[in-house]
Amino acid sequence: MATKVLMKGNEAIAESAIRCGCRHYFGYPITPQTEIAAYMSKRMPKIGGTFLQAESEIAAINMVYGCAATGRRAMTSSSSPGISLKAEGMSYLAGADLPALIVNVQRGGPGLGGIQPSQSDYFFMTRGPGHGDFHIIVLAPATVQEMADMTRLAFELGEKYRMPAMLLADGTMGQMMEPVVLPEDTVDPETLPASKPWATTGTGLKREHNIVNSLYLKPEELEKTNYERFERYARLEKEECRWEEYMMDDADICVVSVGITARVAKNAIVAARKAGVKVGMIRPITLYPFPKEALAKAAPRMKAFLTVELNMGQMNEDVKLAIGCSRPVAMCNRVGGMIPSVDEVLAAIGKLNG
Numbered sequence: 271m272a273t274k275v276l277m278k279g280n281e282a283i284a285e286s287a288i289r290c291g292c293r294h295y296f297g298y299p300i301t302p303q304t305e306i307a308a309y310m311s312k313r314m315p316k317i318g319g320t321f322l323q324a325e326s327e328i329a330a331i332n333m334v335y336g337c338a339a340t341g342r343r344a345m346t347s348s349s350s351p352g353i354s355l356k357a358e359g360m361s362y363l364a365g366a367d368l369p370a371l372i373v374n375v376q377r378g379g380p381g382l383g384g385i386q387p388s389q390s391d392y393f394f395m396t397r398g399p400g401h402g403d404f405h406i407i408v409l410a411p412a413t414v415q416e417m418a419d420m421t422r423l424a425f426e427l428g429e430k431y432r433m434p435a436m437l438l439a440d441g442t443m444g445q446m447m448e449p450v451v452l453p454e455d456t457v458d459p460e461t462l463p464a465s466k467p468w469a470t471t472g473t474g475l476k477r478e479h480n481i482v483n484s485l486y487l488k489p490e491e492l493e494k495t496n497y498e499r500f501e502r503y504a505r506l507e508k509e510e511c512r513w514e515e516y517m518m519d520d521a522d523i524c525v526v527s528v529g530i531t532a533r534v535a536k537n538a539i540v541a542a543r544k545a546g547v548k549v550g551m552i553r554p555i556t557l558y559p560f561p562k563e564a565l566a567k568a569a570p571r572m573k574a575f576l577t578v579e580l581n582m583g584q585m586n587e588d589v590k591l592a593i594g595c596s597r598p599v600a601m602c603n604r605v606g607g608m609i610p611s612v613d614e615v616l617a618a619i620g621k622l623n624g
Contacts, residue, residue: 274449279417280305282450283347283373283437284313286418290425291457292343292371293319296333298326298352301385302441303375306347327352331359331372338368339482341462341469343425347373349441350391351382353399360434361400365484367468367499369428371421372406373437375444378607386607387441389529389580395438396558396588403496405503407435407510408557410528414448420555422453429466431506438557440580442530442609503559512555513564517543521550523622524568526589527578528554530609535578538615547623554585562592569593574622578615579603598622 277285284306287295295310307323314321320337324330330346337344348356353374363370376391378384398404407427409420420437428435463469470480486492517539518524527535532553542549552568554561565575574597577586583601590599602618604610 272451272454274451276447277414277450278305278445278447279411279414279439280375280444281309282414282418282452283421284309285452286421287343287345287371287425288313288317288319289453289456290343290422291459291462292345292425293317293459294337294342294344295320295346296322296324296330296337296344297346298324298330298348300349300352302377302387302444303347303349303373305444306373306375327355328359331356332362334370334372335359335363335366335368338363338370339366339470341466341471342459343371343462345371345373347375349375349377350379350388353391353394357400360406361402361404362484363434364400364404364406365402366482367432368434368482369425369432370434371424371428371437372434374439376438376440378605384607385441387530387580387609388605388607389440389531390582390584390605391438392557392579392581392584395436396560404499405558406433407431407506408438409436410438410555410557411443412529412532412553414443414446414450417443418450418452427506427510431502432468433502440529507559510556511559511561511563513561514551514553514555515564516551516553518550518552518568521548522571522573523547523549523576523619524565524572525549525551525576525578525615525619526554526565526585527551528557528585529580531578531580534610534612535615537612538619541612541616542619547619549619549623560588560592565589565592566594569596572597574598574600576600576602576618576622578610578618580609581605
């Protein structure tokens with residue numbers, strides 16, 4: 271029987287990354303994700319790994335770029351303002367088709383904002399976080415167990431599709447403590463580069479040089495590369511969408527939420543059901559690719575949709591797009607580090623029920 275351990279969400283990410291074969295962490299401290307860096311600073315030296323607190327967030331993401339080019343599993347983590355500084359490097363990673371794990375434990379904004387939880391980086395992460403035409407994989411955990419499980423998934427999907435992957439959590443998820451089962455089987459980091467024929471591992475005079483680069487001076491070559499990359503994105507959207515359905519079998523009101531607000535919404539749904547309201551939830555697990563088909567399929571039997579968010583309505587727009595604006599899409603939101611209560615969500619459900 272698997273052993274459960276009590277861990278913070280941030281610590282679960284770090285330990286899971288280690289067990290997934292990550293031996294290279296480059297970061298810079300910022301609340302509320304600093305525990306990831308602190309955990310790595312203790313563990314990496316003991317297992318022959320690399321922990322490096324860079325001189326800046328910009329330096330950290332470029333160190334990830336260099337390490338990822340060798341086929342090793344590398345990661346960085348930060349919180350919202352720090353992720354902004356990493357945006358150029360994320361674009362370079364995408365432009366060079368390099369897989370790497372980036373963790374964003376969101377805090378309030380804009381600017382320095384505050385250190386309390388937020389989901390206000392949703393647009394930033396799902397639209398392509400940086401210059402150019404690109405996407406990254408974005409996963410949204412709602413439990414500490416998912417923080418651990420999705421760390422592995424992010425590495426695996428990033429390598430399968432040769433693109434950066436992000437774990438996008440709100441500050442509450444990073445700081446929350448829950449029992450978690452960590453992966454028992456570990457990945458041997460020495461075996462990873464061999465499975466990546468594009469990696470810069472040295473030719474041994476047995477093959478042509480691999481070149482990792484995001485610069486294409488011939489416009490026709492850059493165009494061809496972008497089209498090829500978006501063919502990969504289309505395959506990702508078709509094959510890797512993930513979501514959870516909760517009490518949706520007979521629902522005629524659908525709540526859409528992620529992270530800590532999804533947990534609040536579940537309690538509100540249970541209370542609403544006791545009052546006879548037929549409400550359920552679709553919780554996106556992949557924010558890119560967004561589970562558009564699941565929402566579109568549910569739309570014909572819904573009276574309305576309700577998004578519960580820690581922002582000013584960013585996912586609300588994606589829900590409207592997914593259902594073609596065929597049903598009303600209301601919102602229950604708090605910002606600035608505030609989290610909606612069960613009563614607030616319940617009241618919003620009641621209003622939609624009429």
